[in-house]
Amino acid sequence: xxxxxxILLSASLSKKGINGSIENLEPLTxxxxxxxxxxxxxxxxxxxxxxFRRGSGAESSLAIRTSDEAKIQEExxxxxxxVPEIVLVSNSNNDLGNSYVMKFIEGETIARKxxxxxxxxxALPLLAHQCGEAxxxxxxxxxxxxxxxxxxxxxxxxxxxYLLYESYKQPSPVFEYAxxxxxxxxxxxxxxxxxxxxxxxxxxxxxxxxxxxxxDWELAHIGNxxxxxxxxxxxxxxxxxxxxxxGGFGDIEDLIKGYNGISNEKINxxxxxxxxxFGTFRWGVICLMQAYAHLNGxxxxxxxxxxxxxVSETEIDIVDLLLLGGD
Amino acid sequence: MIFxxxxxxxLISAVIDFLDTxxxxxxxxxxxxxxxxxxxxLKIVQREIDLGDNLSKDAEDLIKExxxxxxxxxxxxxxxxxxxxxIDLDKExxxxxxxxxxxxxxxxxxxxxxxxxxxxx
Numbered sequence: 524x525x526x527x528x529x530i531l532l533s534a535s536l537s538k539k540g541i542n543g544s545i546e547n548l549e550p551l552t553x554x555x556x557x558x559x560x561x562x563x564x565x566x567x568x569x570x571x572x573x574x575f576r577r578g579s580g581a582e583s584s585l586a587i588r589t590s591d592e593a594k595i596q597e598e599x600x601x602x603x604x605x606v607p608e609i610v611l612v613s614n615s616n617n618d619l620g621n622s623y624v625m626k627f628i629e630g631e632t633i634a635r636k637x638x639x640x641x642x643x644x645x646a647l648p649l650l651a652h653q654c655g656e657a658x659x660x661x662x663x664x665x666x667x668x669x670x671x672x673x674x675x676x677x678x679x680x681x682x683x684x685y686l687l688y689e690s691y692k693q694p695s696p697v698f699e700y701a702x703x704x705x706x707x708x709x710x711x712x713x714x715x716x717x718x719x720x721x722x723x724x725x726x727x728x729x730x731x732x733x734x735x736x737x738x739d740w741e742l743a744h745i746g747n748x749x750x751x752x753x754x755x756x757x758x759x760x761x762x763x764x765x766x767x768x769x770g771g772f773g774d775i776e777d778l779i780k781g782y783n784g785i786s787n788e789k790i791n792x793x794x795x796x797x798x799x800x801f802g803t804f805r806w807g808v809i810c811l812m813q814a815y816a817h818l819n820g821x822x823x824x825x826x827x828x829x830x831x832x833x834v835s836e837t838e839i840d841i842v843d844l845l846l847l848g849g850d
Numbered sequence: 851m852i853f854x855x856x857x858x859x860x861l862i863s864a865v866i867d868f869l870d871t872x873x874x875x876x877x878x879x880x881x882x883x884x885x886x887x888x889x890x891x892l893k894i895v896q897r898e899i900d901l902g903d904n905l906s907k908d909a910e911d912l913i914k915e916x917x918x919x920x921x922x923x924x925x926x927x928x929x930x931x932x933x934x935x936x937i938d939l940d941k942e943x944x945x946x947x948x949x950x951x952x953x954x955x956x957x958x959x960x961x962x963x964x965x966x967x968x969x970x971x
Contacts, residue, residue, distance in 0.1 A: 694929030
């Protein structure tokens with residue numbers, strides 16, 4: 524398997540005029556619906572570290588095509604967003620399948636390590652501001668070359684999510700309450716923007732100086748930009764550090780300052796909170812979706828079974844936000 | 851109850867201890883991670899056996915306060931009343947029901963969850 528992949532990679536790269544031998548090809552742990560490999564591309568003058576990412580064809584219904592992730596990374600890089608440089612894109616059904624090769628960026632993704640390990644202590648106070656800036660740059664990306672992405676208004680997003688929730692026939696009074704509440708909110712008059720869709724610890728690379736890269740663009744779409752900020756502020760992505768509203772590491776003022784310094788649109792904490800409720804509902808429905816993938820027999824997995832009992836975590840976060848004045 | 855000790859809860863405890871002491875050490879990291887999920891799931895089942903009936907009864911009482919006419923109060927019924935718009939979202943009994951029921955669910959699913967701990971303190 525490794526050898527076959529190695530030969531395919533080498534052949535595809537040399538077709539692009541990139542020559543060298545593939546060494547130390549190893550799988551990385553990552554999302555279940557995608558394979559990720561690392562390898563070294565070695566030629567007479569240098570050795571470069573690369574990442575290969577390939578879709579399985581069994582991605583969630585919310586995800587875009589793997590090769591389209593690469594196209595987004597190419598566009599946002601032009602606006603100075605820290606993302607791995609794309610080396611090769613494949614969107615054929617044979618050979619490398621739906622996949623791409625990108626340059627390796629140094630940095631940690633595991634939330635627990637970033638929040639607890641000594642070497643990231645210096646990075647954490649900088650990170651909220653840096654994330655605000657990076658998210659604003661993503662939102663400033665011209666959409667001209669990204670028209671293949673799905674476009675969703677806030678109301679469409681809410682309705683899509685509600686339909687998905689309803690399809691599992693497991694009624695939740697809290698989700699019904701959240702749905703009614705979300706439909707009544709004002710989402711502001713923002714220009715359509717590129718939205719990352721899953722911006723949080725786990726999908727960003729961090730070193731001792733802070734943010735080094737943004738990965739996992741599979742939930743990207745075009746829509747109201749503030750959802751990226753609300754998503755990362757949800758308690759689900761604070762990894763137990765609930766007092767640090769931004770991703771478990773930062774304060775909302777720093778995120779807003781970073782964002783407003785770069786963005787054409789100016790935002791405030793209240794708008795973020797509305798999207799935080801949406802994001803919490805969204806994570807709850809994703810948990811339901813995963814649990815029912817197990818219950819319907821399409822994937823037999825203890826992780827997916829267990830995640831069904833995490834839906835109530837999102838319910839208590841919604842209750843806290845909407846009924847008890849929580850943040 | 852016609853069954854002898856160990857009780858169902860005690861049996862699950864014995865399984866958790868076995869997994870944590872004798873199995874955990876033997877496993878490579880990716881399976882050790884899964885084992886943590888397995889023991890967590892078993893603890894959910896224990897808490898549900900222990901607390902589930904009482905918490906479900908409490909929930910029924912809370913729902914009766916919101917929907918007065920109901921014969922068999924259930925989450926399904928409460929959810930559909932909210933959905934149909936039969937209840938004002940500001941109604942105090944609804945607020946109490948949503949808070950009470952949700953706390954009960956999390957007390958079984960994950961009593962270590964940060965928001966739950968914050969709200970019961």
